Amino acid sequence: MSELASCFTIQLNGEEYTIDGDAHLPALLERLQMRRGRVAVEINQAIVPRVQYGGVTLKPGDKVEIINFVGGG
Amino acid sequence: MARQSILIVGMGGLGVPAAAALVRGGAERLGLVDPDPVELSNLARQVIYGAASLGRLKAAAAAQRLREARPGLSVEAYPVALDRTNAADLIARYDFVIDATDDPAAKFLINDSCLEAGRPFVYAGVLGLSGQAMTVLPGRTACLRCLFEEAPDPAEIASCREAGIIGPAAAVIGEIEAAEALRWLSGGVPELAGKILTYDGSASGRMRVLAVSARAGCGCGAARRVEAAAAFTPARNQ
Numbered sequence: 001m002s003e004l005a006s007c008f009t010i011q012l013n014g015e016e017y018t019i020d021g022d023a024h025l026p027a028l029l030e031r032l033q034m035r036r037g038r039v040a041v042e043i044n045q046a047i048v049p050r051v052q053y054g055g056v057t058l059k060p061g062d063k064v065e066i067i068n069f070v071g072g073g
Numbered sequence: 074m075a076r077q078s079i080l081i082v083g084m085g086g087l088g089v090p091a092a093a094a095l096v097r098g099g100a101e102r103l104g105l106v107d108p109d110p111v112e113l114s115n116l117a118r119q120v121i122y123g124a125a126s127l128g129r130l131k132a133a134a135a136a137q138r139l140r141e142a143r144p145g146l147s148v149e150a151y152p153v154a155l156d157r158t159n160a161a162d163l164i165a166r167y168d169f170v171i172d173a174t175d176d177p178a179a180k181f182l183i184n185d186s187c188l189e190a191g192r193p194f195v196y197a198g199v200l201g202l203s204g205q206a207m208t209v210l211p212g213r214t215a216c217l218r219c220l221f222e223e224a225p226d227p228a229e230i231a232s233c234r235e236a237g238i239i240g241p242a243a244a245v246i247g248e249i250e251a252a253e254a255l256r257w258l259s260g261g262v263p264e265l266a267g268k269i270l271t272y273d274g275s276a277s278g279r280m281r282v283l284a285v286s287a288r289a290g291c292g293c294g295a296a297r298r299v300e301a302a303a304a305f306t307p308a309r310n311q
Contacts, residue, residue, distance in 0.1 A: 014281060040220040040285075047215075047288040050222055065283055067269060069221045070198030070205050071177035073087040073243070 008060035017064075025056035032066065040067045076258045078102040080167035082155050082183060084131040085109075086240070087197055088173035089119040090247030091254075096139050098255045102147040103139065104167055107131040108154040118240035155179055160186040169254045170194035173247065177224040184209065184217040188293055195253040195265065197246045202239045202274035204246035207265055207285070208253045212294030214267035219288040219296060242274045 007020045019028070025048070029036055041048045042065040048056055058064065079100055081088045084107040095103060111119075111126040111134055119131075126134040132150035139148050153159060155174070164170055164186050172183045172194060180196055187194040188211045196217050197206040209216050249270065253263040265282070272280045287295035289303075 035225075038221070038225040042283070042285065045284065045286060047219060047286060049288060049290060067205070067220065067271065067283070069177070069225055070200050070203065071175070071180060071225070072198055072200040073083050073085055073173050073175040 010058055010061065011063045013065055019058055023058045025053045025058060028058065028064075029053070029066070034066060034068065038069045040069070041065070042067070076168045076260065078104070078167045079169045079171060079254045079258070080104040080106065080163060081171045081173055082106045082179065083173035083175060084119075084135045085115065085173065085175055086118050086199060086243035087247040087250065088171070089121045089135065090244045091171050091173055091251045092135060092139060093121060093142075094248045094251035095254060096143050096146060098251060100146075100255065100258065102149075102167075104149045104151060104163065105132045105135055106151045106153065106155050106163060107135075108152055118243060155182060157182065161190060164190050164192050167192070169257045171250045171254055172196045173250065177227070181217060181224045187211060188216060193257055193263070193266075195250045195263065197250050199243045199246050202242045203272060204242045204274075205269055205271045206246050206249050206253070207269040208263040208267075210263075210266050212298065214295055215285045215287045216291065216293040216295065218293060219291045220269070220285060222291075239274065242272065245272055245274070 006023050009016050009018050025041065036050055036053060044063050079095060081092055081103060084105050092103065109131055110128050111122045111131055113127060116122055121135050121138050130152040132152045136148040136150040140146055151163060155163065160182055170183060170187055170192055172180050174180055183194060191211050193208065193210045195206055195208045198204060253265055256263045268282050268284050270280065270282045287293065287299045289296060289300055
């Protein structure tokens with residue numbers, strides 16, 4: 001996957017974040033220790049269906065929002 | 074049709090501050106759903122209950138306290154768990170629903186039942202010092218499944234019993250839920266319709282509001298509208 005190894009910045013939950021390495025969305029979730037079964041991911045204001053996560057490669061300047069499901073009350 | 078009644082599902086950390094705020098805000102008719110009795114551990118953050126409430130069913134104890142707080146208020150107590158057998162019937166009796174449950178599956182049941190009944194509702198969840206809330210207008214704004222698709226595996230969710238809830242987070246989010254309901258009752262559009270508010274009461278202390286769009290393929294009415302609109306968008310010239 002060397003062709004995906006790269007270094008650039010995105011906006012992650014409103015703050016600048018550096019992608020250094022694998023730019024696939026699942027790699028980002030893994031780096032953040034977030035489980036795909038409990039998050040919603042929005043990229044550039046469009047929600048990404050979970051079945052498509054594996055095919056998403058982040059690009060410089062992407063606005064990424066990752067929302068953890070919170071179930072308590 | 075006049076908008077005047079609100080169903081609160083769950084009378085715990087979220088439901089108690091939501092109910093109190095609704096009474097202060099002038100709501101006329103409330104329904105309270107909760108199957109559990111008041112336990113000693115509830116008293117710290119669910120301040121509507123006192124020592125005399127211990128062992129009583131939360132729905133009944135809360136209804137009594139709210140009537141005392143505002144005579145004339147109409148409050149119905151339902152000491153049952155919301156489930157597939159009663160959700161449609163209970164939700165149909167009210168104009169707006171507040172999700173204040175502590176169970177992810179119940180939150181998705183509220184989502185599905187409200188979409189089916191065409192009832193607006195506000196989803197919320199809290200954990201530790203954090204929380205979130207989003208209002209859903211069926212057929213108009215993104216639903217819970219647009220965002221999270223399905224209830225997470227229980228093993229993946231740190232429950233309140235394991236991770237705890239810190240009182241202020243539940244109070245903040247519960248009051249926000251009440252504000253959403255009151256906006257709807259007054260004829261307005263809830264502030265969080267089509268948006269999710271996230272509150273991190275820990276180190277960052279950050280509160281954010283994020284617009285969320287319906288997810289293509291979700292199957293809810295809002296998603297179908299978006300898909301239909303896209304289908305009618307003229308194709309660009311190659």
